[in-house]
Amino acid sequence: MTAPSQSRERSLLERLIHRIDAFFLSPRLRNSSASQLSSIRMSVLLALATGLLALVFMPTFVAIWPSNVAWIATGLSFVVLGLPFALRQRDSLRHLGHAVWAMALLCSAAAIAMSGGQAFGLLAFLPTLPLLGFLVARARGALTATLGSLAVGGLGTFLIFSGAEPSSSFGGSSPLSRYTIVLLCTLGSGFLSQLFESFWNRTATDVADRAQAELHTREVRNESLLEHASEGVMIVDRFAVVKFASPAAERLLDVAPGESMNYRLRDFTVHDDFIKLFPAWQKVVADPDGVVTTQLRTRPNLGRDPDVEGLVLDVVVSNQLANPAVEGMVLRMRDVTELTRAESNYQALLDHSMQGIAVECEGRIVYVNQTLAKLFRSTPEQITETGLAGRSRPVFSEDGDEVLERHTGDGPGMAEMRFEFGPDDDLWVRMRWAPVTWRGQPARQIAFADITLEREQTARQERENERLASAVEQRTRELEASQSRLRKQERMATVGTLAAGIAHQINNPIGSILTTADFAILTAGDADGEQIRSEALEDIRSQAIRCGKIVRSVLQFSRSEPTEKWLNDLTGVLRTAVDATSNHASEREASITLSIETEATTSVTLMTPIELEQVFVNLIQNAIEAQPRGARISVSSRATAEDRVEVILADDGPGVAEMDAPSVFDPFFTTRLRDGGTGLGLSVAHGIVVDHGGTMWLDASPPDEDSAYPGARFHVELPSEKADMSA
Structure with missing residues (x-):
């Protein structure tokens, strides 16, 4: 056969195998090892060949065996022929060959048993079973099939010697049929052997191509990594002569690609750095597992550019002389120039901190x-x-x-x-x-x-704080003693002020008593002297009782004790107050005008008369004393509502200064301190009015231009109710 014909035959066979692979085998099975892939391919071919041969020999089966056996054999042939199609593209296809030769072995055993050991045509088929087992499962399959074939042969021998009779419908086979079977089995074994060799070579070629492609891909990837890696790799011999340098290493050493070969390591580095490395280099060369880390400064372009500053490389040297794939010293280089500069700067900062x-x-x-x-x-x-x-x-x-x-x-x-x-x-x-x-x-x-100075300052501050604390404690004790003395003095001042207030309130009754007594003495020799003396005694008695009531009410007020109150006519209280101050007014040439509206006379107020009398007496006296002479005072009363009555006391004096108005009702506030004022009169009066449920205020609004009383205007408003006129 010529070479072109052989090439065409190989091409046809390769296309046939490729199509069978694509149709029956999944991608996972096609990526199996060479041995597994060839076994799977032979299993598919074996199933197809066995099924087709069984159908070809079907007429012979019909002539020799009963019809039912022939039909069963036909059905099994179709099953074997259909298994590759049923299992296509599945991983279970790898077990197809085991199932085929197992079915062939069982069918052979059944034929021997039914023929009583006289199916001699199968004797040529039994030796092919180990070959089928080897093709689908290698040595283990061949051993298993050999044992199965021996068992079937032993079964036939046993049946012959025991004189077993064949099935009634078994007709036996002619010598021609037997020779035909032997010939076909021989040709089939030879064909399967040649086909297995082709499959095996094809499978081995596929696996080799795949491995070569993977190796090429890995090499390309490694070359790309070495080309673009920031870390350089160099392999040198024990004398530091360069055998290999990655592109990254040559970039770090500033040499052209491939120029570093056969140069020594010292040619690329500063001489002093290599001298320092040399003792450690000798130790690493002597130690099969030796590793050393150092730093080397480079000489750019093999020292041809002395003005160019080199890099600082962090170099890890490992001994790989015993590794057959390397057979050298491996140097891994990393540029640490910027890191070294940063460390130097940091070192300088630390040194000068x-x-x-x-x-x-x-x-x-x-x-x-x-x-x-x-x-x-x-x-x-x-x-x-x-x-x-x-x-x-x-x-x-x-x-x-x-x-x-x-x-x-x-x-x-x-x-x-x-x-x-x-x-x-x-x-x-x-x-x-x-x-x-x-x-x-x-x-x-x-x-x-x-922090020595800080600690000393803190200690001084603590001592100063202790001294200040001691001084504050001493001053506190002194202040407490002073406050105690001041409280005693305040109590004495309060007693004096209270006495002054009582004297202020009873001054008018005492003055009236003295005036009445003097008048009785002067008229003692007159004809009506006895009557005058009797009236004087009554007046003195009345003023003395009034003094007692004033003293008692002042004491009750100072103790905040409530006083007894009853309904009384406010008009009478006003007239009494005017009468009580008339003598004082005469002495100062003052005039008092009392004006009471009719509606005000029809109401009564719940009061203590002597207390309200003190209020109005105090207001009238203040108005009289507001001017040296000739004061004019107006006392008026009016009903402001069904249950309120208002008393207004106005004068023509200088009035109250705007800055003093808010304080006129404060205790001990007075503008006449040199004239004997105590500052208690208005404060006591205000307290009495409030105790009676009323209000008292100073009208600070500007008076009318044509007003006859442009001075101070005090208002007293008290609750009232209609008087019972039937009583």
């Missing part, structure tokens, strides 16, 4: 700035060697265990401590700490602030 700064890592001080060293009267080197307590003794300002517990915790904290350096040489510091990272290790940064 106004606060003392220390870094504690793994329980010891690893960094101290100059400010802290000066605070502790030491040097940074001494403190890192001996600790902060090397030349001092720490004294906690609070519970030391609590401070240590906070200090050893994970979070930030604060504490105040005192360090004793010697007699009268103390240092108070406030410490604040927070977690940081120091050269890749968890650490704690501690800031120290000198």
Whole structure:
């Protein structure tokens, strides 16, 4: 067969296999391993071939076997032929081959049993069963099918030797039929072997292509990662000669792609840095699992550009010399230039900070700035060697265990401590700490602030506060003593004021008594002297009783005691008050006009007459004394409503100043202190009116221009009720 014909045949077979795969196998089955995929393909082909061959040999079955057996065999042939179609695109298709050769084995055993061991045509078919088992399940399937074939053969041998009779309708097969079966089985085995080889090669090719595609995809992905990675990877031999450099590594070293090959590592780095790395490099080369981390400064473009500043690389070196896939030292490079600059700037800030700064890592001080060293009267080197307590003794300002517990915790904290350096040489510091990272290790940064002056100021302030508290306590005692003396003086002043008030109230009755007594003495020798003396005694007795009532009412008022009240005519009280002040008015050439409206005379008021009399006497006397001489006073009464009566007392004096008006009813307020005023008259009068359910006020509105009484105007309004005229 020529090469073109072989190529066409292979192409047809490949297309046939591809179509069978697409029709029967699911994507998951097509992605199985080469061994599994070839077994699944052979299982499908075996089922189709077995079903078709059974249908081809059906006439032979009908000639040899009973009709019912032939029909059963026909039905099984259709079942075997339909199984691949029923299980297409399902994972259970992988078990199709087991079911086919198991059914073939059972049918062979049934045929041998029904023929009494005389179905010799099957003897050529039994050796093909192990081949079918191998095709669908490899060695385990072949072993199982071999045992099954031996069992069927043993069953036929047993039936022959036992003289078993075949089924009555079994006609046996002719020698030609037997040779035909042997020939077909031989051809079928050869065809299946060739077909299996083709399937296996095709399957292996598919799997290899798939693996190659996956490998290519992985390589492309790795190349892309290496191309765009920020971290460079380099492989060198034990002498630091470059064998491989990723694009990122060559960018970090500032060389052209591929230019780094066969150069030494020292050609790309600062000489001093490589010299420092060399001892660690030798240790890592000697240790199969060795790893070292260091920092190297680069020489851009292999040192051809000395004016260009290089990068600072964080390099991790690991020994992979024993790894056959690498066979070298792997260097992972990362650009830490900006980080190093930031750390340098931060270091400079710490070194020149106004606060003392220390870094504690793994329980010891690893960094101290100059400010802290000066605070502790030491040097940074001494403190890192001996600790902060090397030349001092720490004294906690609070519970030391609590401070240590906070200090050893994970979070930030604060504490105040005192360090004793010697007699009268103390240092108070406030410490604040927070977690940081120091050269890749968890650490704690501690800031120290000198609060010695603050503590001294606080101590002085506390002493001053104690002194002030003692002084305040002493002054408080003195003030309490002064207040006690003042209260005694106030009580004495109150007694004097009360006496002055009583004297003020009884001054008029006493004056009347004296006038009456003097008049009786002067007329003692007259013809009607006896009668005058008798009238004088009555008047004196009346004024004395009035004095007693005044004293009693004043005392009751000062004690806020209620007085007895009864219905009485207010008009009579007004006339009595005018009569009681007439002598005083005559002495000061004053005139009093009493005006009472008719409606006011028909009502009565619940009162204590002597008290209301004191009110009006006090108002009239104030009006008389408001001017040196010739005061004119008006006393008028009118009914303002069915149950109210109003008394208005007005004069033509200077009136009450606007600034004094709000205080005229306050106790002890007076504008005539030099003239003997006590400031109690109006206050007592106001209290009496209120006690009678009335109101009393000063009319501060401007008077009419043509008013005859433009001075002070006092109003007294009292409750009233109609008098019972029948009584």
